[in-house]
Amino acid sequence: MQWDIVIGLEIHVQLATQTKIFSGSSTAYGAEPNTQANAVDLAMPGTLPVPNEQAFRYAVMFGLAVNAEIERRSVFERKNYFYPDLPKGYQTTQLERPIVGPGHVDIDLANGETKRVRIHHAHLEEDAGKSLHEDFHGMTGVDLNRAGTPLVEVVTEPDMNNAEEAVAFAKKLHSLVTSLGICDGDMSQGSMRFDVNISLKPKGSDTLGTRTETKNLNSFRFMEQAIAHEVERQMDILEDGGVIVQETRLYNGDRDESRSMRSKEEANDYRYFPCPDLLPVEIDDAFIEQARSRLPELPDARKARFKEQYGLNDYDAGLLSGDAKLSAFFEEAVSHGKDAKLTANWIQGEFSARLNAEEKTVTESPITGAQLGDLIVRIADNTVSSSGAKKVFESLWSGESDNVDAIIDAQGLKQVSDTGELEKMVDEVLAGMPDQVAQYQNEDDPKKRKKMLGGFMGPLMKASKGQGNPKLFNEILVKKLGG
Amino acid sequence: MTISREDIEKVAVLARIRVDDEQVSALENDLGNILDLVDQLSAADTDAVEPLAHPLDAVQRLRPDEVTETNQREAFQAIAPATENGLYLVPRVIE
Numbered sequence: 386m387q388w389d390i391v392i393g394l395e396i397h398v399q400l401a402t403q404t405k406i407f408s409g410s411s412t413a414y415g416a417e418p419n420t421q422a423n424a425v426d427l428a429m430p431g432t433l434p435v436p437n438e439q440a441f442r443y444a445v446m447f448g449l450a451v452n453a454e455i456e457r458r459s460v461f462e463r464k465n466y467f468y469p470d471l472p473k474g475y476q477t478t479q480l481e482r483p484i485v486g487p488g489h490v491d492i493d494l495a496n497g498e499t500k501r502v503r504i505h506h507a508h509l510e511e512d513a514g515k516s517l518h519e520d521f522h523g524m525t526g527v528d529l530n531r532a533g534t535p536l537v538e539v540v541t542e543p544d545m546n547n548a549e550e551a552v553a554f555a556k557k558l559h560s561l562v563t564s565l566g567i568c569d570g571d572m573s574q575g576s577m578r579f580d581v582n583i584s585l586k587p588k589g590s591d592t593l594g595t596r597t598e599t600k601n602l603n604s605f606r607f608m609e610q611a612i613a614h615e616v617e618r619q620m621d622i623l624e625d626g627g628v629i630v631q632e633t634r635l636y637n638g639d640r641d642e643s644r645s646m647r648s649k650e651e652a653n654d655y656r657y658f659p660c661p662d663l664l665p666v667e668i669d670d671a672f673i674e675q676a677r678s679r680l681p682e683l684p685d686a687r688k689a690r691f692k693e694q695y696g697l698n699d700y701d702a703g704l705l706s707g708d709a710k711l712s713a714f715f716e717e718a719v720s721h722g723k724d725a726k727l728t729a730n731w732i733q734g735e736f737s738a739r740l741n742a743e744e745k746t747v748t749e750s751p752i753t754g755a756q757l758g759d760l761i762v763r764i765a766d767n768t769v770s771s772s773g774a775k776k777v778f779e780s781l782w783s784g785e786s787d788n789v790d791a792i793i794d795a796q797g798l799k800q801v802s803d804t805g806e807l808e809k810m811v812d813e814v815l816a817g818m819p820d821q822v823a824q825y826q827n828e829d830d831p832k833k834r835k836k837m838l839g840g841f842m843g844p845l846m847k848a849s850k851g852q853g854n855p856k857l858f859n860e861i862l863v864k865k866l867g868g
Numbered sequence: 869m870t871i872s873r874e875d876i877e878k879v880a881v882l883a884r885i886r887v888d889d890e891q892v893s894a895l896e897n898d899l900g901n902i903l904d905l906v907d908q909l910s911a912a913d914t915d916a917v918e919p920l921a922h923p924l925d926a927v928q929r930l931r932p933d934e935v936t937e938t939n940q941r942e943a944f945q946a947i948a949p950a951t952e953n954g955l956y957l958v959p960r961v962i963e
Contacts, residue, residue: 402933409936418954419945423937427944439933460921467884469958482921517955526955654882659921664928 386624387588390616391596392551393543395580396558397536398568399512400443406511406535407434407477414574422514422529428473433662440535443567444484444509445668445676447537450561450683451504453488458667459509461660466653469527470514478538480657483508484668485537490561491685492553493703502554503542512536537567543582543593548612552605555579560684560707571746572603579608583615585623594619595629599636599643607638614643687712695725704733710747714754721758724765731757735778752781759789770855773798800854804861807853811861814844825866838862871899 405412408425425432448455460482463475485507491499514529539558545551559577563570570576584596599615602608614636619629633646647653682690688706691697697705705715711732718728736757740750760781764774773793780792793799801807815822818841825837838859845858876895880887887895941954950957 404933404935404937409931409934411935411937417941419941419956420939420954421937422944423940424944429944435931436928437933438930441930465882469956469961516961518960521952521955521957523960524950524957525960526952526957528955654878656882661922663922664924664926665921666928666930 388585388620388623389588389590390546391543391584391586391593392545392547392612393582393596394539394541394545394551394554395582395598396539396541396555397512397578397580398447398539398558398562399576400440400535400537400567401569402437402439402443402535404437404439405533406437406440406509407533410533412534414571416530418526418528419530422532426472426529426533434477436663436666437535440509441484441666441668442672442676442679443535443565444507444537445673446565446567446680447507447539447562448485448488449673449677449680450565451485451488451490451507453504453507454486455668455673456482456484456486457669458482458665459484460665461509461663462657463660464655464657466655468513468516469525470516470529470532472514472529472532476511476513477660477663478510479508481659482665484666490554490557492550492557494553495549497699500544500550502544502550505540505542507537507539510536510538543584548609548616551581551612552609555605555608556707557684560709564681564684564687564709566681566709572605575603578603581608581612581615583612583619584629585616585619594623595631597629597632597634599634600646602636602638604638607636610638610641611636611643614641618643681709684709691715695719695729697725697729701726701729701733705729708747714747714750714757717754718758718761721755722761722765723758724761727765728758728761731761731778735775739782751784752778756781756787756789763789763793767800767802767854767856769793769798770800770851772851773800797850797852799852801849801852802854802857804857807849807857808861808865810845810848810853811858811865814841814848815865818844822866838866871896871903 400406402412404410405426408423410423410426411421413421425434445455459479461477462480464478464480465475467474483506485504487506488504489501490504491501493499512531512534514527514532517526517528519526541554545554555577559570559572562568562577568576579602581599581602582596583599584594586592586594597615597619599611602611615634622629630645634643635646636643684706688702691702691706691712692699695702706712715728715732718732719725722728736750736752739745740747757778760769760774760777763769763777764771769777776796776798777789777792780786780796781789786792786795821837821840825834828834828837841862842855842858845853845862846855849858873892873896876887876892876899945951945954945956948956
């Protein structure tokens with residue numbers, strides 16, 4: 386049987402505010418346990434929440450960026466459940482009147498098509514603390530530093546039909562919130578967490594199947610794996626004539642397996658009701674317009690500009706415009722290096738490979754955009770060969786020197802492009818290889834000749850101590866050997 | 869309006885309150901009376917009334933995003949039943 390896959394996402398976006406949503410405690414990551422958990426965060430009796438204006442501004446900026454209506458009067462509700470990392474016994478969240486109403490995001494797919502994913506709504510809420518189940522003499526340790534950190538929870542319509550679309554949406558959202566500067570986007574620190582709702586229905590059917598929710602995926606790779614895993618699990622059950630149980634599941638990315646966390650029967654009855662401690666929040670036009678004026682260039686606009694301004698193709702422009710920091714790096718490099726295509730190639734090649742290998746972000750790169758730009762200039766004007774350029778890149782990366790020309794001089798990487806000098810070397814090398822020369826000249830197949838040409842390059846590079854311009858060597862060889 | 873024993877038992881579980889059989893019978897009566905009272909309110913015609921999020925006719929004041937709290941962990945942990953390495957310790961929970 387053929388199945389349609391239906392996917393909806395819920396994404397928790399941690400807002401990059403200085404303080405918590407309802408208290409003046411710092412939200413800085415990595416502090417000693419519970420040093421940023423104060424009376425309000427700990428739900429001490431008699432404390433009252435006071436909402437953080439910046440959290441509302443960020444939520445409004447998000448709403449504007451996803452073409453959504455902003456709710457002028459938003460209300461907080463209590464979602465009641467007991468867990469040790471939730472000191473109040475309820476999470477303060479929004480249910481009936483979320484701040485961001487319906488909107489949409491367009492995603493680019495690998496086949497070149499664009500797909501619209503509708504946003505159902507996005508609401509403001511507080512994060513919980515962290516439970517540590519390591520060995521505390523059979524007890525659980527609780528760190529409440531994260532409790533009260535502002536989140537925007539984005540809820541999509543079930544508009545995605547495979548893992549590729551879901552991941553493309555997730556990446557687009559990541560690119561949006563980091564470009565807006567409302568989230569640091571650091572997934573390893575839990576700044577963005579994804580819940581995936583998946584159901585299957587017979588191909589072409591209008592009736593949605595029973596869905597499951599896989600919670601707390603914190604990387605794009607795990608998300609892709611978890612979707613593949615869950616689709617396969619549901620397909621196996623349905624094809625064996627079974628039924629899908631509506632449940633919440635946990636996915637273990639390291640083992641590629643999932644387990645049920647709770648079924649619908651055990652589902653929490655959250656008994657939502659309006660929070661009596663908080664009055665309705667009113668957002669006026671001035672507030673919205675001020676937020677609008679703070680909107681930076683967004684990824685779609687940046688992509689269009691990269692194509693227009695630098696003549697990049699769709700693929701390069703898409704890759705370089707997604708991440709605001711990578712975009713800035715690229716633009717700094719191009720302003721020095723001029724050649725946009727070559728710069729794009731180096732950023733996606735050598736530069737990205739090194740960042741990935743060392744698990745660094747763009748901002749942690751030991752080389753600056755300006756330095757890469759300087760190197761691009763020297764590649765473009767033939768001062769260094771591509772292998773020489775890699776050596777320069779290496780020295781910049783290791784911090785040996787921060788000056789491209791100084792490295793080229795110090796390591797003798799300057800290419801010899803003086804034709805007279807190169808011709809002399811070619812003559813000498815050819816004189817020492819009479820057999821190969823004869824073989825080449827007796828060969829009629831141009832393909833084989835081309836291949837045989839390579840046999841002369843090794844000795845030539847050796848004769849020039851690696852400094853001969855390979856392109857010129859090639860031209861001279863062809864001329865001397867007679868086509 | 870009546871409330872069933874099952875409803876009471878469910879609410880007790882959600883609220884993490886232990887109630888024995890005798891108490892359930894008493895609560896059936898008491899909570900039933902409260903619900904009857906609420907039922908009288910339901911008789912009022914509210915079709916033209918906007919649902920009220922808060923009894924006060926006022927708007928929430930917002931706070932600037934500035935750190936105003938300092939670390940007072942020691943004071944808070946002095947009254948906690950168990951702590952270790954700066955963590956609050958609670959009976960083991962795994963969901």
